[in-house]
Amino acid sequence: MKAFKPHVAAIPRYPYAKVQAPIKLDQNESPYDLPEEVKRAVLERLATLPFNRYPEMHAETLRETVADFEGWSERGVVLAPGSNVLIQTLVAAAQRVLDLEPSFPHYKLSATLTATPYQAVPLGEGFTLPVEALVAAMREAETPGVLFIPNPHAPTGTFYSPDALSQLADAASTYGWLMVVDEAYYQFAPAHFKRQAQGQGHVAILRTFSKAWGLAGVRVGYLLASEEIAEVVQNLLPPFVIPATTAALLQTVLEHPGYVAEHTERIRRERERVFVELKAHPTWKAYPSHANFLLIRTPDAEVAYKELLARGILVRRQDHYPGFEGCIRVSIGTPVENDAFLKAAFELGREGTKEDA
Ligand SMILES: *Cc1c(COP(=O)(O)O)cnc(C)c1O
Numbered sequence: 001m002k003a004f005k006p007h008v009a010a011i012p013r014y015p016y017a018k019v020q021a022p023i024k025l026d027q028n029e030s031p032y033d034l035p036e037e038v039k040r041a042v043l044e045r046l047a048t049l050p051f052n053r054y055p056e057m058h059a060e061t062l063r064e065t066v067a068d069f070e071g072w073s074e075r076g077v078v079l080a081p082g083s084n085v086l087i088q089t090l091v092a093a094a095q096r097v098l099d100l101e102p103s104f105p106h107y108k109l110s111a112t113l114t115a116t117p118y119q120a121v122p123l124g125e126g127f128t129l130p131v132e133a134l135v136a137a138m139r140e141a142e143t144p145g146v147l148f149i150p151n152p153h154a155p156t157g158t159f160y161s162p163d164a165l166s167q168l169a170d171a172a173s174t175y176g177w178l179m180v181v182d183e184a185y186y187q188f189a190p191a192h193f194k195r196q197a198q199g200q201g202h203v204a205i206l207r208t209f210s211k212a213w214g215l216a217g218v219r220v221g222y223l224l225a226s227e228e229i230a231e232v233v234q235n236l237l238p239p240f241v242i243p244a245t246t247a248a249l250l251q252t253v254l255e256h257p258g259y260v261a262e263h264t265e266r267i268r269r270e271r272e273r274v275f276v277e278l279k280a281h282p283t284w285k286a287y288p289s290h291a292n293f294l295l296i297r298t299p300d301a302e303v304a305y306k307e308l309l310a311r312g313i314l315v316r317r318q319d320h321y322p323g324f325e326g327c328i329r330v331s332i333g334t335p336v337e338n339d340a341f342l343k344a345a346f347e348l349g350r351e352g353t354k355e356d357a
Pocket of ligand 1: 220
């Protein structure tokens with residue numbers, strides 16, 4: 001280990017352990033695979049690729065397609081194998097990182113692994129955005145840096161209004177910061193911040209194909225930023241980072257994007273149904289969500305996790321965060337999967353809490 005920088009040995013492992021279960025509601029994946037006809041079109045296209053050749057250096061063709069799709073300048077788009085890679089790249093470039101507590105864990109992990117100064121501000125009462133404290137942190141920091149705001153927020157599902165984000169964007173502009181709005185779940189929410197970010201060098205938008213598009217296994221995310229920011233991020237990524245197979249797959253998917261709205265609508269409807277049904281639960285409380293998951297407070301997260309798993313349902317514990325005692329996070333699945341979850345949840349309610357579980 002002497003060959004490595006000292007901080008590297010202290011890097012924690014990514015907080016996820018794979019567990020098998022018939023009903024998988026632990027990673028906020030789409031429960032729906034690509035429609036059969038789109039998948040067939042993808043496979044036909046893959047068969048025509050020359051596998052002996054390098055792909056385009058920055059997946060330029062796909063980048064142009066994504067830019068058209070988003071109505072964004074092509075030179076302001078950066079593609080990477082997952083938005084996690086873009087988070088890590090942005091943090092590697094950043095002088096410091098400002099985060100929420102809790103938040104998506106990859107911001108903090110990236111700061112640790114790049115030895116970047118890091119500060120997190122706790123969420124306000126009711127998971128609200130602590131605008132004043134974030135503005136103060138930007139104003140008082142020794143140098144500017146990058147502020148990450150997931151919207152909708154993970155792991156609570158809270159949606160932050162464009163007004164609140166605009167206040168942060170103004171402060172970012174004043175104090176020289178870059179605000180990155182991570183819109184991994186924007187399709188499930190009432191609004192997004194892309195229009196406000198357009199032409200604003202101090203705001204960038206991060207999006208992914210992993211959630212609403214149902215392509216978590218394919219690994220592609222993208223940044224929408226000013227051309228100056230995009231160029232720096234692009235230069236930090238290795239060349240040829242998007243495989244030719246991935247580029248061809250996405251090119252085909254973007255020719256058939258109609259399924260996304262349909263799947264998203266089903267998931268939003270199911271999210272509301274599960275939320276409303278849980279209101280009748282004797283001991284569990286779901287928080288309002290604008291993402292494809294629900295944060296639920298139970299009397300004991302360990303008991304809830306184990307008892308659900310015993311019934312074949314895998315969820316994610318969130319009780320390691322301060323103030324999140326008893327909390328689990330449950331992805332919205334197919335109606336059949338959600339029914340199984342609700343049935344198990346109410347069985348657990350009847351059995352009671354820790355004392356008699
Ligand atoms: C799921 C998720 C991502 C997606 O990461 P990928 O690497 O693109 O799969 C990014 N940000 C947040 C907040 C997420 O929940």
